[in-house]
Amino acid sequence: MDKHDRVLVEMTPVGFVSRLSRDENEKDRSLTTKIVFDEYLSPALEGIDEWSHIYVIFLLDRIAQAEKPALLHPEKEVGIFATRSPIHPNPIGLTLVELIKREGNEIWVRGLDAYDGTPVLDIKPYPDWWKGQLIVVTNYEIPGWLTDIMEGHE
Numbered sequence: 412m413d414k415h416d417r418v419l420v421e422m423t424p425v426g427f428v429s430r431l432s433r434d435e436n437e438k439d440r441s442l443t444t445k446i447v448f449d450e451y452l453s454p455a456l457e458g459i460d461e462w463s464h465i466y467v468i469f470l471l472d473r474i475a476q477a478e479k480p481a482l483l484h485p486e487k488e489v490g491i492f493a494t495r496s497p498i499h500p501n502p503i504g505l506t507l508v509e510l511i512k513r514e515g516n517e518i519w520v521r522g523l524d525a526y527d528g529t530p531v532l533d534i535k536p537y538p539d540w541w542k543g544q545l546i547v548v549t550n551y552e553i554p555g556w557l558t559d560i561m562e563g564h565e
Contacts, residue, residue, distance in 0.1 A: 422470075422532055424470070424530035424531055424532060425448055425449060425452055425455075425531055425532065425533060425534075426446050426447050426448035426449060426452070426516075426530075426531040427446070427447055427528055427529065427530055427531060428444060428445075428446055428469070428523065428525045428526065428527055428528060428529040428531060429444070429445040429446065429447050429517075429527065429528075430442075430444055430445075430526070430527035431443075431444075431445075432527075433527045435527070437523075437524050437525055437526050438524055440521070440522040440524065441521065441522075442521070442522075443511055443519050443520070443521050444519070444520055444521075444523045444525070445517055445518070445519050446467070446517065446518050446519075446520065446523075446531055446534075447516065447517050448516045448517065448518075448531075449516065450515075450516045452516060453515055453516040456513055456516065456518065459510065459513055459518065459534070459536070460510065460512060460513040460518075462510055462536040462537070463509065463510060464507055464508065464509055464510060464536075464537040464538075465507075465508060465510050465520070465534050465535060465536050465537055466505060466506070466507055466508075466534060466535045466536075466537055467504075467505070467506050467508055467520065467523055467525070467531060467534050468503065468504070468505050468531070468532045468533045468534065468535070469503070469504045469505075469506075469525050469529050469530060469531045469532055470502060470503065470504070470529065470530040470531075470532055471497050471502035471503065471504050471529075472502065472529060472530055473526055473529075474497045474498065474502050481498050481500075484496055484498075485498075487556060488556075489554070489556065493554070503532070504524070504525060504529075506522065506523055506524055506525070507522070507537055508520040508521060508522040508523050509521040509522055518534075
C-alpha cells in the first residue's frame with residue numbers, strides 16, 4: 412500500500428447528541444447537553460462519572476464535504492490543520508467538555524458544540540496520564556491571528 416492510498420474507515424456511533432431543543436445554539440458552551448449511548452454500552456460507562464471532564468469525539472455529519480479537501484482556511488492565510496474549522500479533510504469533531512452526570516446509558520455534559528442528533532464516535536477521560544503523572548498542558552501557545560480574532564470578540 413502506498414502512503415497516499417485511501418483507506419475506507421467504517422465506524423458505528425456509540426451514541427447520539429440529544430439537545431433540549433433543536434433550536435439551541437450549539438456554540439453556547441454554557442448549555443448542558445445529553446448524550447444517549449446504545450443501551451448495550453451502559454457497562455462501558457461504569458466509572459465515567461468519577462471524571463470531571465471528558466473528550467467527546469463526534470462525526471460532523473452536517474458539514475458539506477468538498478470533492479477536494481481544503482488545505483488552506485478560506486478566510487485566513489493558514490493551513491486547515493492550524494485551525495479548529497469544521498472543514499478538515501475528515502469530518503471529525505473533538506470537544507473537551509465538563510461531565511455533569513451519568514444515568515444508565517446517558518450522560519450530561521456542558522460545553523459540547525454539536526448539533527442535536529450528531530453521531531458520537533467515542534469519549535475519553537481528561538486528563539491523560541503516563542507513568543503515574545497526569546498530562547495537563549499549562550504552557551500552551553496560540554498564534555497571533557487567533558489572539559486578534561479573540562480580541563475582536565470582546
